[in-house]
Amino acid sequence: xNKEGRSNPEFDVREALSRAYLLVSWGHIDPxxxxxxxxxxxxxxxxxxxxxLAGGFLVGAGRMREGLQRLRATVRRFPAAPMPHIQFAExxxxxxxxxxxxxxxxxxxxxLDEASEECRLxxxxxxAVWMSNDPPAVTSLPxxxx
Amino acid sequence: xxQRIDGPPGGPAGQVNQNGETTxxxxxxxxxxxxxxxxxxxxxxLSAVSLVAPAIPGGKLxxxxxxxxxxxxxxxxxxxxxxxRDDSLQQMQQMQESNQMYNLQYFELQQQAQQDNxxxxxxxxxxxxxHDTAKSAINNMRA
Numbered sequence: 001x002n003k004e005g006r007s008n009p010e011f012d013v014r015e016a017l018s019r020a021y022l023l024v025s026w027g028h029i030d031p032x033x034x035x036x037x038x039x040x041x042x043x044x045x046x047x048x049x050x051x052x053l054a055g056g057f058l059v060g061a062g063r064m065r066e067g068l069q070r071l072r073a074t075v076r077r078f079p080a081a082p083m084p085h086i087q088f089a090e091x092x093x094x095x096x097x098x099x100x101x102x103x104x105x106x107x108x109x110x111x112l113d114e115a116s117e118e119c120r121l122x123x124x125x126x127x128a129v130w131m132s133n134d135p136p137a138v139t140s141l142p143x144x145x146x
Numbered sequence: 147x148x149q150r151i152d153g154p155p156g157g158p159a160g161q162v163n164q165n166g167e168t169t170x171x172x173x174x175x176x177x178x179x180x181x182x183x184x185x186x187x188x189x190x191x192l193s194a195v196s197l198v199a200p201a202i203p204g205g206k207l208x209x210x211x212x213x214x215x216x217x218x219x220x221x222x223x224x225x226x227x228x229x230x231r232d233d234s235l236q237q238m239q240q241m242q243e244s245n246q247m248y249n250l251q252y253f254e255l256q257q258q259a260q261q262d263n264x265x266x267x268x269x270x271x272x273x274x275x276x277h278d279t280a281k282s283a284i285n286n287m288r289a
Contacts, residue, residue, distance in 0.1 A: 017284045049283050056280070083283060090276075116286070118279040125272045136265045 013039045017053060029061045048078040052087050059091045067091055075104070082108055082115040086123055093130040101130065192216045 020035040036054035051074040058067030071088040078084055085108035092101035192212050199209035
């Protein structure tokens with residue numbers, strides 16, 4: 001945490017997560033994960049966003065097993081938060097675990113009333129792509145037992 | 147006397163005569179025979195004219211004309227000679243069939259490209275929406 005972060009923690013976590021997002025776009029996955037961990041610590045594990053983003057980063061980097069593990073833990077810890085459910089569902093679809101993905105989507109649907117507009121759009125988009133009759137032919141990355 | 151037989155599955159039925167030929171084969175044979183006959187007649191007539199030409203007044207001109215016609219006949223492209231006409235038709239039919247096949251393949255390729263394009267757009271939209279969600283969630287984060 002920097003000096004500015006101590007005086008204004010809200011600003012600091014936003015900046016840290018934005019930086020993490022930027023780092024991932026440049027392919028620096030580990031520093032981005034570190035930033036997510038630091039934000040998570042600052043919330044003492046009480047916010048779903050840092051771990052959800054970290055899980056998404058891992059999946060995006062092809063580290064499917066780690067990503068799924070982290071997202072599953074986040075979903076269990078925050079069952080009423082829609083974003084971890086949706087991110088977990090997407091990770092399942094990308095890993096070729098369609099049945100698990102469908103179940104995650106159903107759970108996400110159950111908490112969608114609390115979700116933001118963007119989150120609902122994400123859900124709809126995910127549903128349109130993966131739950132259609134013609135899902136994309138994305139090569140499933142090999143994922144071992146979790 | 148002709149006897150009706152069934153053709154190959156999906157193909158037209160043909161008729162067989164006493165020589166064991168189908169109607170198409172007979173027609174082709176008759177056409178070829180007729181073509182050869184007419185060819186011989188034309189050749190004979192031109193030779194006869196060439197022979198007789200010196201004996202008639204102004205025969206040099208007639209002889210030259212007959213010789214020219216004979217040369218033209220000898221040099222005629224294959225497609226203009228009666229026997230080769232059937233081959234040309236057959237080639238044309240084959241070309242049409244190939245063309246139809248290529249058209250079908252092109253159509254299938256177009257369908258595939260459209261399908262890929264739809265999927266690409268859907269995935270692109272999904273990624274954009276996910277990014278917007280993360281951005282909005284980060285901006286709305288409360289300590």
